[in-house]
Amino acid sequence: MNADSPRPGVAPSRPQADPRLERLLAHPALWRAGAATRAPVWPSGFASLDEGLPGGGWPRSGLIEILPARFGQGELQLMLPALAALTARPEARWCVWVKPPLQPFAPALATAGMVLARVLIVRATDRGRRPAALWAFEQALGSGACDSVLAWARHAPIRQLRRLQLAAQRGNALGVLFRPRESARENSPAMLRMALEPRRGGARVTLLKSRGGTLRALDLTWEAIRREPLEAS
Amino acid sequence: MRAPRTIDLFAPADLPARNAPCPTVQPVAARSLSPRAIQPSRAPLWLGVHVPELSGEAQQGTPRSLLALAARAQRFTPRVSLAPPDGVLLEVRSSLHLFGGVEGLREALLGECAELKRTVALAFAPTPLAALVGARAERPFMVLDAAQLTGSLAPVPLTALRWPQESIERLACLGVRTIGQVLRLPRAGFAQRFGAMRLTDLDRLTGRANDPRERFEAPARFRRRRELSYESASHAQLAAALRPLLDELGGFLTARQCGVLALECLFWHRRHAPTRCELRLGEPQADAQRLVKLLDERLRTLVLPEPVRACELRAGLPVSRRLHSAGLWQPGERGGRAEASGVELIERLRVRLGDEAIETLELVPDHRPEAAWRRAAPGACAGAASAPPPQDGPGAQGARRKAPRPLWLLPAPRRLRQHDGLPRYRGALYLEGEPERIESGWWDGRDVARDYYNARDARGRRLWLYRERERPHRWFLHGVYG
Numbered sequence: 215m216n217a218d219s220p221r222p223g224v225a226p227s228r229p230q231a232d233p234r235l236e237r238l239l240a241h242p243a244l245w246r247a248g249a250a251t252r253a254p255v256w257p258s259g260f261a262s263l264d265e266g267l268p269g270g271g272w273p274r275s276g277l278i279e280i281l282p283a284r285f286g287q288g289e290l291q292l293m294l295p296a297l298a299a300l301t302a303r304p305e306a307r308w309c310v311w312v313k314p315p316l317q318p319f320a321p322a323l324a325t326a327g328m329v330l331a332r333v334l335i336v337r338a339t340d341r342g343r344r345p346a347a348l349w350a351f352e353q354a355l356g357s358g359a360c361d362s363v364l365a366w367a368r369h370a371p372i373r374q375l376r377r378l379q380l381a382a383q384r385g386n387a388l389g390v391l392f393r394p395r396e397s398a399r400e401n402s403p404a405m406l407r408m409a410l411e412p413r414r415g416g417a418r419v420t421l422l423k424s425r426g427g428t429l430r431a432l433d434l435t436w437e438a439i440r441r442e443p444l445e446a447s
Numbered sequence: 448m449r450a451p452r453t454i455d456l457f458a459p460a461d462l463p464a465r466n467a468p469c470p471t472v473q474p475v476a477a478r479s480l481s482p483r484a485i486q487p488s489r490a491p492l493w494l495g496v497h498v499p500e501l502s503g504e505a506q507q508g509t510p511r512s513l514l515a516l517a518a519r520a521q522r523f524t525p526r527v528s529l530a531p532p533d534g535v536l537l538e539v540r541s542s543l544h545l546f547g548g549v550e551g552l553r554e555a556l557l558g559e560c561a562e563l564k565r566t567v568a569l570a571f572a573p574t575p576l577a578a579l580v581g582a583r584a585e586r587p588f589m590v591l592d593a594a595q596l597t598g599s600l601a602p603v604p605l606t607a608l609r610w611p612q613e614s615i616e617r618l619a620c621l622g623v624r625t626i627g628q629v630l631r632l633p634r635a636g637f638a639q640r641f642g643a644m645r646l647t648d649l650d651r652l653t654g655r656a657n658d659p660r661e662r663f664e665a666p667a668r669f670r671r672r673r674e675l676s677y678e679s680a681s682h683a684q685l686a687a688a689l690r691p692l693l694d695e696l697g698g699f700l701t702a703r704q705c706g707v708l709a710l711e712c713l714f715w716h717r718r719h720a721p722t723r724c725e726l727r728l729g730e731p732q733a734d735a736q737r738l739v740k741l742l743d744e745r746l747r748t749l750v751l752p753e754p755v756r757a758c759e760l761r762a763g764l765p766v767s768r769r770l771h772s773a774g775l776w777q778p779g780e781r782g783g784r785a786e787a788s789g790v791e792l793i794e795r796l797r798v799r800l801g802d803e804a805i806e807t808l809e810l811v812p813d814h815r816p817e818a819a820w821r822r823a824a825p826g827a828c829a830g831a832a833s834a835p836p837p838q839d840g841p842g843a844q845g846a847r848r849k850a851p852r853p854l855w856l857l858p859a860p861r862r863l864r865q866h867d868g869l870p871r872y873r874g875a876l877y878l879e880g881e882p883e884r885i886e887s888g889w890w891d892g893r894d895v896a897r898d899y900y901n902a903r904d905a906r907g908r909r910l911w912l913y914r915e916r917e918r919p920h921r922w923f924l925h926g927v928y929g
Contacts, residue, residue: 286908290854290929308789315855319926320808320820322852330808334825336796337804350796359789412907 253426256388259295259439263419267406268427272296277355277379277389278406281398281422285315285366288417288436289392289410293364295439298327300361300388307387310334310354312365313347334360348374355389356381362388372401379403398422490593492540495578496520496556497568499585501533512565518665519559523552528575528660534582536575536660549589572596574654580626583607597653601627608648614641626652669699669707669762678717678754682746685714685755690739692760697735705765706731710738712760716753724749726798729790731768737791744798793825814887815895816856816925850883851901853911853926860923863912870912870922874905878912886916899925 238244255271257264264270272278272293282289301309309332311318320330336354338346351365355378363382370378370393382389395409407423416435421427501510509531517535520527523546526538539552546552553569560567570581570588573596581588584603590596603626605615618641623629629637630649638646650656671692679685689712700706710726726745732738796805809823863870870876882898897913904910911926 284906284908286855286910286927286929287906288929294854308792316927317856317858318808319816319852319854319856320810321816322854323808324810325852326854330810333807334793335806335808335822336800337806338800339804346800350800353795354792357789357792357795359792414907 256296256300257440258292259299260292260434261438261440262432263292263434266419266421266427266430266432268424272388273405274388275383275386276405277375277382277391277403278408279391279393279397279402279404280408280410281393281395282410283395285392287410287412291436292410292417292419292434293362293390294323294326294328297362297364298323298329301329301332302327306332307359307361308332308334308354310336310360310363312336312351312354312363313338314364315366348378351389351391352378352381354385355387356385358385358387360385360387362390364390364392366392368394370397372403376403379405489540490573491538492543492591493572493575493578494537494539494552494556495530495570495572495575495580495582496535496537496560497570497579497582498533498535498565499568500565512563514665516560516563516565516567517663519563520556521663521665522559523556525662527663529663530575530579534579535663536578538575539571549591572599574652575658575660576648576652577654580607580652583609593654597627597630600652601625601630603627605629608652610645610648614645617641667703668764669696670760671695672757672759674757675755678756680751680754682743682749685758686739686743686746688758689742689760692758693738693742694735696760696762697733697738700733700762700765700768703765704768704770706733706768707762707764708732708766709763710742710760711763712742712758714751714755715757715759716751717756719752721759722749722751722755727802729794729797731766733768741794741798744795748799814885815893816852816885818888818893851928853909854929855927857925857927860913860925863922863924865922868920870902870914870924872904872910872924876902876904876910876912878902879909882914884916885913897923901928 253269253276254274255267255269256274257271258267280289280292297309300306306329309328311333313336318333318335323333324330334354336347336350338350340346347365348367348370351363351367352374354360354363370391375391378389378391391404398407398409402423404423405425406421409420409422411418411420413433413435415437416433418431418433420431421429423429496516498513498516501513509529510533513529513531513533513535517527517529520535520537524537524539524542528536530536537556543549543552546555549571556569557567568582568585570578570584572578572581572588572590573593577590577596577600580600580603581590584607588599588603590599605618605624605626608626618624618629623632630653634646637649647656651658673688673692675684675688679688696707706728708728708731710728712724712726714722714724716722724742724745726738726742728741793805805825806822807825809821811819811821813819863872863876865871866875869878879901882900884898886896888894896916898916899911899913902910902912909928910924911928913923913925915921915923
């Protein structure tokens with residue numbers, strides 16, 4: 215797909231288009247490749263990011279992967295506006311953090327607009343063969359009681375990721391998996407995969423996989439966060 | 448402990464008598480609805496049990512030993528009523544022939560009370576109040592025929608009625624000290640001076656007015672045991688063996704509209720002591736499917752010393768359960784609330800990972816970063832917290848502060864190496880902006896005096912450091928911006 219092709223999910227604006235063509239394209243029997251993959255999204259809070267993501271935001275259900283080079287390079291800041299807006303809705307469900315590597319600092323989350331009563335932190339310690347964190351991640355995703363579930367994993371077998379993706383769709387939840395940059399070489403069934411590098415006052419996001427979108431790099435600045443209440447679905 | 452009660456439906460309705468506006472009209476209304484006219488079978492016979500030891504105790508609710516006595520008394524008749532704090536009533540007319548008449552029943556009941564180590568006084572009478580009063584009179588009182596009731600009650604002192612002391616004293620001033628004397632007073636005048644309730648008491652005593660009593664129902668616990676046809680240590684097989692027991696428990700609870708908060712499974716072995724497996728629930732639960740799921744998770748983490756020969760399920764005390772109606776909207780949809788499966792998720796995670804593994808965060812109004820938040824148990828019901836709490840509490844003042852805060856806090860500040868007085872963390876650190884001084888906590892012994900700096904490391908991460916104000920001015924890493 216080259217850069218000139220119309221971006222799916224975003225209505226193509228061509229002022230000089232033939233009205234007959236427009237009428238034809240509006241026909242309900244006509245399916246377009248881009249529109250077929252359009253899924254409901256949550257706005258990410260960053261205008262430049264929304265523009266680059268398929269459908270114009272984070273998917274409402276499904277697994278996405280964020281691959282920062284190092285922990286703490288802005289990967290949480292990237293998700294935070296969307297998570298805060300999700301917890302602030304009146305019909306909000308849980309926002310689950312599965313085995314966070316450090317202690318999430320409540321005053322900072324509250325400053326970002328998160329409703330702490332909707333945040334659930336799971337401290338999983340491995341018992342038995344199956345890693346407890348991935349098990350808890352899958353349970354939370356598939357439960358239907360969560361809007362968003364965050365997890366941090368170093369190694370995740372592709373079969374496990376596939377289960378997570380299916381669980382996220384079943385539970386209508388956004389699953390965010392933070393993995394090290396090295397995992398970019400492995401295959402993944404996630405809907406979105408993005409690498410993250412810190413920039414001064416922001417970050418550069420490189421889309422490694424984008425189901426129904428284009429692969430490109432986007433520059434973000436943390437100051438440019440839009441905070442608006444989310445529309446209910 | 449509070450015993451669930453139901454109104455005894457077999458007692459004749461007394462509404463006309465109770466609602467009669469004028470006491471003088473009452474006997475007529477009561478007579479037209481007299482128990483004998485309604486009940487085709489024999490007139491009731493009440494057995495009053497009085498426990499003198501409990502009389503003096505002025506305590507809230509029903510004493511536990513009285514509940515135990517009532518539960519024992521259910522052996523004799525299903526129609527047992529409590530008369531707190533010290534009485535139990537049994538309707539025994541139809542049970543007399545089963546226990547060898549009045550004397551046999553009396554002996555059997557005294558035997559039960561002796562097992563409970565209680566000395567009791569018993570009395571038989573055609574009305575419940577007369578049976579209680581007779582038992583309190585502390586002399587043999589046995590009236591089997593309603594026609595003899597008034598005569599037998601006549602010598603009983605008025606104090607047995609437990610009227611207010613003031614009424615008793617006023618009656619004593621009139622020279623009225625026994626029930627027989629008070630029954631001879633003119634009805635209208637008595638009602639006017641002492642209140643219609645006192646007259647109703649007398650009518651209930653003599654059987655002129657009906658006296659419905661709440662029926663006592665013993666709180667029953669569920670307990671079932673199942674022998675396995677083969678010894679097994681497999682979790683799946685144990686779960687399958689427990690499933691019918693849980694189904695039975697679900698039916699048991701549904702019939703009572705109750706739920707349980709705790710379950711205990713015992714697994715019996717050949718040599719070892721039985722293995723216990725406890726399940727605690729977030730809210731009263733009666734759904735067998737959900738219990739099966741939770742128990743299945745718990746069994747996976749159970750370590751068995753030996754194969755299991757038999758399993759036993761013991762449910763906690765049934766408690767009343769709030770019934771939910773299913774929503775029109777799917778959870779998360781417009782108008783749909785975060786539903787009960789939030790509780791279900793928490794329960795499932797707790798069962799597998801332990802109770803402490805699931806938590807939520809709360810703000811604490813404090814300037815020290817390590818004291819500005821605390822862990823909290825997640826709200827029991829997800830729906831209750833669906834309205835965002837107002838963010839202008841005392842804790843939010845810290846949140847609204849302009850100074851930036853990192854998203855991650857280290858569990859404990861980490862000491863940094865220094866080079867020329869500047870901190871290093873995997874390379875040089877570049878300090879940014881002005882320091883923020885946090886100096887607080889002198890009152891609780893965890894005094895801090897620190898200058899917080901924002902810093903950037905060689906890989907572009909933003910860190911939150913502090914330098915101690917006191918010598919030797921050590922540097923610590925306390926947060927990561929993330």
